[in-house]
Amino acid sequence: MKPAPFKYFAPSTVDEVLALLAEHGFDAKILAGGQSLIPTMNFRLAQPAVLIDINRIENLFFVREEAGELRVGAMTRHRTLERSSTVSRLAPLLTETMPNIAHPQIRNRGTIGGSIAHADPAAELPATMLALRARFKLASASEARWVEASDFFIDLFMTELQPEELLTEIAVPALPKRTGFAFKEIARRHGDYALVGVAVLLAVDEENICTDANLVFMSVGNGPVVGEQAQQALLGKKASAENMDLAAAAAASEDIDPPSDMHASSDFRRHLTKVLLKEALQTAFERAQKA
Amino acid sequence: MATRYFGKPIKRNEDPRLLKGQALFVDDVNLPDMLHVAFVRSDYAHAKIKSIDVSAAREREGVVAVYTAEDLGDYWQPGPLLVPPPPIAGLTFNQKTQVPLAKDRLKHVGEPIAVIVAASRYIAEDAAEDVIVDVEPLEAVADLESALSDEAPVIHEDLDSNLSAHVVQEKGNYAKIRAQADVLIKRRIFYDHGIAAAMENRGIVAHWNAKEQHLKIWDTTQAPIPIQNGLAAMLGLSESQVQVVAPFIGGGFGPKIMMFYPEEVLIPWISMQLQRPVKWIEDRRENFFATTHERSQIHDSEIALTRDGKVLGVQDVFLHDAGAYAPYGLTVPINSQCTLLGPYDVPNYYSEFKAVFTNKTIVTPYRGAGRQHGVFVMERLLDLAAKQLGIDRVEIRRRNYLTPDQFPHDHEIVYQDFAPLVYDSGNYQPALERAAEMIGFHDFIKNDQPAARTAGRHLGIGIVSYVEGTGIGPYEGARIKVDASGKVNVATGIGTQGQGHFTSFAQIVADQLGVTVDNVRVVTGDTCEFHWGTGTFASRGAVVAGNAIHAAAVGVRKKILKHASEHLEAAEADLVLDNGAVHVKGVPQKSVSLGELARISNPLRGAVKPGMEPGLESTDYFGPERGTTASGVHAMIVEVDPDAMMVEIKRFVVVHDCGKVINPMILEGQIHGGVAQGIGNSFYEELVYDEGGQLLNASLMDYLLPTATDVPHIETDHIETPSPLNPLGVKGAGEAGAIPVGALFAQAIEDALSDYDLEILEIPLSPNRLFELVHMQAATKQES
Structure with missing residues (x-):
């Protein structure tokens, strides 16, 4: 389990990275926290010719508030996000998500940018980013652009990120009033990739009529899956247990087409989605009433 | 004194x-001029080798040597048969042992084909990718049940079928007693055991010192002396020229026994060929394919009882997956056969098994060594009998235990050590009573469980017993x-x-x-x-x-x-x-x-x-005349979430009897570790193969070992029934923790989900499998 030979660069500025990406493009891989890439290379499933290590680029490590938004540098470690009061104030759903990601050792190394760019359908952060309506800044040697999370995740391990681009920054809008949130997942062992997970934003008005619902599932498709039918079952309706049940049923039967694998059948994933979404909606609703 | x-x-x-x-582990041994090894292994479960081209690998910079079976000359020999079949009348045994490098046929994924020796492991692995193995894929024998059908491809060409062994052992007359029984319960039972997954994988360093004419080998083996003597004979050296050191080893659990693994046989030979020290350290991926497993058995079992729950006899016919070769003989299935009887007085027993060659990694003992399979069958049959007869689960065991005046007790069949299966000593009821008392068995059933159920929670309790033949x-x-x-x-x-x-x-x-x-x-x-x-x-x-x-x-x-x-x-x-x-x-x-x-x-x-x-x-x-018989009782309370099908262990109690205890702390450590492996076997670990004989989860990301958060606090107590067979009065304790845990899970989960009326006749379980079982049961009910 030794990686195949590769060229290694450890630049200290974003510009240097972008120049290297412009030169090597498809042949290059960005090394962020390495928690997925290094095992994949050791199994020789990935054999990049060039590895660009961005761990020395200081201005990719930050968490700050900017114009009422949360802004996070792509190299910010999971552990930093987990413990940040700025994050818990502006994006408590992200704080609630973090302990579900693997183990402390992995969270000490893993980065938000790495997780988003890798786009594992079983990973927590892509789903949470989608639920939070985050935006990602993608830079190349020639330009920088902001992409909505909803436009970013394309397919299995496929994103809008081009070979010559680097994800540098994540922007997360703060939660409006009377908006609740919840993150729930079920994993075989604590720290494993979830069998099913769900990230939920739910807003209600003073009459507890649902004014916004953003429901995202993980481990049930080729990427994070938005529960559009489930959302329709809630929008403009009372946030009642009955309607939440209807939404959960719609999610399980219409929104997702989960794969079967050795850990869970498609049927079991549908069942778990229903169970988790009900719980998550209830939690989010309780929080929304107080927010 | x-x-x-x-x-x-x-x-x-x-x-x-x-x-x-x-502390010194094998990988800590670093010698001047040492070379490193990587293996080219089979990607196929079953294939004919048409050609092997190593020329590109030989040319890669840093590669010192590349060997295939052809290059080994006379050194290429099938490995030794480590344990011949025991003297049982009418037994069939087709001897097949592993080869150092595959010659014509590939018989399981991971079987070594070529060995690369290079200046570093990195270079060796690069060169391994240079080797081109041209094969003709053959249909794989992956399914245990169809392996013996006429249509199944035959793995070993000189045999008529994939039958590795056929053994019948009998005591009393089951057929006769069956006719007199009040109750007969018959079931098909499946038990699958996994891999040892020791923290340290295997490793070997060999150093042939030509000037001293001395070969020193550091080997992660459980049995350095047989390895020394065997390698000396193979290499044409005197035994005193070969030194084998088994330094600190990060877990053995059986697969590191004197296997004469291909790597174990080749690394010393290469050191002598090249006159340089040579190191091979197994990586985790290799460990899944190249280190021996324990796997599945399918039992068709029947128990005959009186209406008051006294066992009259058991009939058990099973298939055992031997893997591609069977160098360790019949130890695992014989253990299943013998340990099934447990602490119980079973006057009539008919046991028949067929061991079957499959295109999978070799099966040899792993902690418990087939005993789990047998214990699971017997404990499940007793639980079913208890339910059918309306007898308490503790009581049915109490009624069938051998009593202290029945020792030494001759079961009239032959054990893995070739001696008659005679229990030297035992006193089972005190352990049962103690375990029931510690976990509060009857109070739980009377009070806690109904109270929890009223509150919408599903709690269940289990209690099982076992014996373990030890110290052979x-x-x-x-x-x-x-x-x-x-x-x-x-x-x-x-x-x-x-x-x-x-x-x-x-x-x-x-x-x-x-x-x-x-x-x-x-x-x-x-x-x-x-x-x-x-x-x-x-x-x-x-x-x-x-x-x-x-x-x-x-x-x-x-x-x-x-x-x-x-x-x-x-x-x-x-x-x-x-x-x-x-x-x-x-x-x-x-x-x-x-x-x-x-x-x-x-x-x-x-x-x-x-x-x-x-x-x-x-x-x-x-040298003992025969083994000693340790025993014990495990009890557990679980909570099952019937929505997510997650199982939480609330309490785990072990009352164990291994005779005189030398160091209770070390003993408890043995039991804790065994229970952890038992929990893994029962609810987390499973080797998942496809129909082509490919292992689909050869990494610790998908092969789930229980972690610290999955293993509960384990409460232990000891009963001391000294062995009369040795001066210290001790019995073995190494495997006890692992043996009955599958049976315990099945019973406790059934109890927790009693309103679903499940019958759990298989291990391993998982949330997904419980979901399927509940839905299958619901569908069956609806139909009827």
Whole structure:
């Protein structure tokens, strides 16, 4: 389990990275926290010719508030996000998500940018980013652009990120009033990739009529899956247990087409989605009433 | 003799070194000019080799040598049959053992095809990708049940079928008693055991020193002496030219026994060919394919009982997956066959099994070694009987236990050690009562469970029992010597993989010689220190090596007393060994240290008297006539979330009887580790194969080992029924924790989900499988 030979660069500025990406493009891989890439290379499933290590680029490590938004540098470690009061104030759903990601050792190394760019359908952060309506800044040697999370995740391990681009920054809008949130997942062992997970934003008005619902599932498709039918079952309706049940049923039967694998059948994933979404909606609703 | 150490939970001598990272493991051995090895392994479960092209690999910079089967010449031989079949009448056994490198056919994924020797492991792995193996894929034999059908491809071309062995053992007359039974319960039962997944994978360093004409091998083996003798014979060296060192090893659990693995056979040969030290360290991926497994059995079982729950007999017919070769003979299925009977009085027993070759990794013993499978069958049949007859689960076991007056108890069948299956001793009911009391069995059923159910929670309880044949022969030995410093050296041939031998063996010696435990240095697993013995397996270290060490210590004590008696001019009967010295009883100032006696017994001038040997040294051996029978009861309370099908263990109780306990803390560690592996086997671990014989989850990301958060606090207690078969009265404890956990999970989960009316007749379980079982049951109910 030794990686195949590769060229290694450890630049200290974003510009240097972008120049290297412009030169090597498809042949290059960005090394962020390495928690997925290094095992994949050791199994020789990935054999990049060039590895660009961005761990020395200081201005990719930050968490700050900017114009009422949360802004996070792509190299910010999971552990930093987990413990940040700025994050818990502006994006408590992200704080609630973090302990579900693997183990402390992995969270000490893993980065938000790495997780988003890798786009594992079983990973927590892509789903949470989608639920939070985050935006990602993608830079190349020639330009920088902001992409909505909803436009970013394309397919299995496929994103809008081009070979010559680097994800540098994540922007997360703060939660409006009377908006609740919840993150729930079920994993075989604590720290494993979830069998099913769900990230939920739910807003209600003073009459507890649902004014916004953003429901995202993980481990049930080729990427994070938005529960559009489930959302329709809630929008403009009372946030009642009955309607939440209807939404959960719609999610399980219409929104997702989960794969079967050795850990869970498609049927079991549908069942778990229903169970988790009900719980998550209830939690989010309780929080929304107080927010 | 005062026992100051035997039976005491003293801390382990070896731990400071281990905790500080100062203990030697095989991968710590780094020698000048050492070369590194990687293997080209089969990607196919079953294929014909058409050609192997290694030319590109040979040309890669840094590659020193590449070998295929052809390059091995006469050294290419099938491995030894390690355990021949026991003497059972009418037995069929088709001998097939693994080869060092595949020649014509590939018989399982991971089978080695070529070996690359290079300046680094990185280069060796790069070169392994250069090798082109052209094959004709063949249909794989992946399914146990269809492997014996006429349509199945035959794996070993010179055999008629994939039958590895066929064995029938019988006691009494089941067919006759069946006709008289009030109740017959028949089920198909499936049990799958996984991989040992030791923390340290296998590894070998071999160093042929041409000037010394000496081959030194560091090997992660449980059995260094058989490896020394076997390799010497294969390599044409004398046994004394080959030294095998089994240093600290991060877990053995069976698969590191004297396997003569291809890597074990090839690395020393390569070192001699190239006249350089050579290292191979198995990686985790290789471990999944190349280190032996334990896997599945399918049992068709029937139990016959009276209406008051007394067992009249059991009939059990099963298939056993042997894998591609069967170098370890029939140990695993024979253990299943024999251990099924458990602590119960079963007057009539018919047991028949067929071991089957499949295109999968070789099956050899892994902690429990087939006992899990047998225990699961018997415990499940008893649970079904209890339910059908309306008898309490504790009571049905109580009614069927062998009673203390039935020992020694002859089961009239043959065990894995070739001796009749005779239980030496046992007293089962106290452990059952104690376990039921500790977990509050009846109170739980009466109060806690209904109260939880009313609150919408699903709690369940289980209680199961088992026996474990332990401490089998043939023998072990030990040499003990007192240094002039007064320190005591103990050498034994067995290997150590974390069992605490450096402490428990020191405790035995310290009590005999009147020294403190920290003055006893124990060496295990170095053939230059001691070269007689077999190895660490079958829960036999404490029983067989422990008693050999005891015997040698008694020998040294005799010499000490003889010399001290002369020196102090006192009768031996008046002497006391204490605090590293001998003194005359009641006259503490009339004393001589053991170090002084060691010097006196090994004079530089004068003479060692005729009939005397120099030094305070003794070598002795212990060979039991047959194994001892340990036993125990496990009980558990679980909570099952019927929505997510997650299972949480609320309490886990083990009451264990392994005779006299040397060190209760070490024993508890053994039990905790075994239970953890049992939990893994029951609810987390599963080798998932596709129909082409490909293992789909060969990484620790998908092969789920239980972690610290999945293993509960384990409450233990001990019953001591000493073995009459050895002076220390000890029985083995290495495997006990792991054996009954599957049966316990099945029973406790059934109990928790009693409103779903499940029958759990398989292991491993998982949330997904429980979901399926509940839905299948619901569908069946709807139909009826």
